[in-house]
Amino acid sequence: MANLDINREARPFVERLMAISSESAHLCVFDGTNMVIIEHREPGALSVNWTTTLSISPSYCTGVGKATLAFQEEAVIEKVIRNGLVPYTPTTITDPNVLRKELRAVRERGYAIDEGEHQPGVRCVAAPVYNAAGRVFAAVSVTGPKERVTLERVPEIAEYVVATANQLSRQLGYDSAQS
Numbered sequence: 001m002a003n004l005d006i007n008r009e010a011r012p013f014v015e016r017l018m019a020i021s022s023e024s025a026h027l028c029v030f031d032g033t034n035m036v037i038i039e040h041r042e043p044g045a046l047s048v049n050w051t052t053t054l055s056i057s058p059s060y061c062t063g064v065g066k067a068t069l070a071f072q073e074e075a076v077i078e079k080v081i082r083n084g085l086v087p088y089t090p091t092t093i094t095d096p097n098v099l100r101k102e103l104r105a106v107r108e109r110g111y112a113i114d115e116g117e118h119q120p121g122v123r124c125v126a127a128p129v130y131n132a133a134g135r136v137f138a139a140v141s142v143t144g145p146k147e148r149v150t151l152e153r154v155p156e157i158a159e160y161v162v163a164t165a166n167q168l169s170r171q172l173g174y175d176s177a178q179s
Helices: 005-021 063-069 074-082 096-109 154-171
Strands: 024-030 034-041 055-058 112-115 122-130 136-145
Touching (some): 024 063, 034 063, 063 074, 063 112, 063 122
Antiparallel strands (some): 024 034, 034 055, 122 136
């Protein structure tokens, strides 16, 4: 949690992402192996009842995890692979070579997609968040049932998620022109 500003700065970004998408929105921080959910917003929940619930999810089979893991050094990716790619659902990527290929695709398109890899029937679209030093340390996402977060909606949701991640990164001091 080297970037404690994230706790203070992220809430309005997550709130807006949830409002724009009408789906759940998350902000998660990478702990070196897993993703720690530090902000979560559900549609229909009252803002006055906002609570931050810390929970941990794998980096290799979640949208936020793949969005963050894709931009880590090779040694970090290999450490995650060595720790084991446990199947959570039938669509969890458990082959190291398939995961490496997926992470390359994430880097190329600028966002990750979780196709029910951690929770069945759920699709997640996530984008990386950069700190002032230019390192990816977190990700924001939109998550919902595949019936609502359809493949047809993924490009639109990805646009919102990437724009939000970029705005939050700038708010945290990231300058893409210097990277």
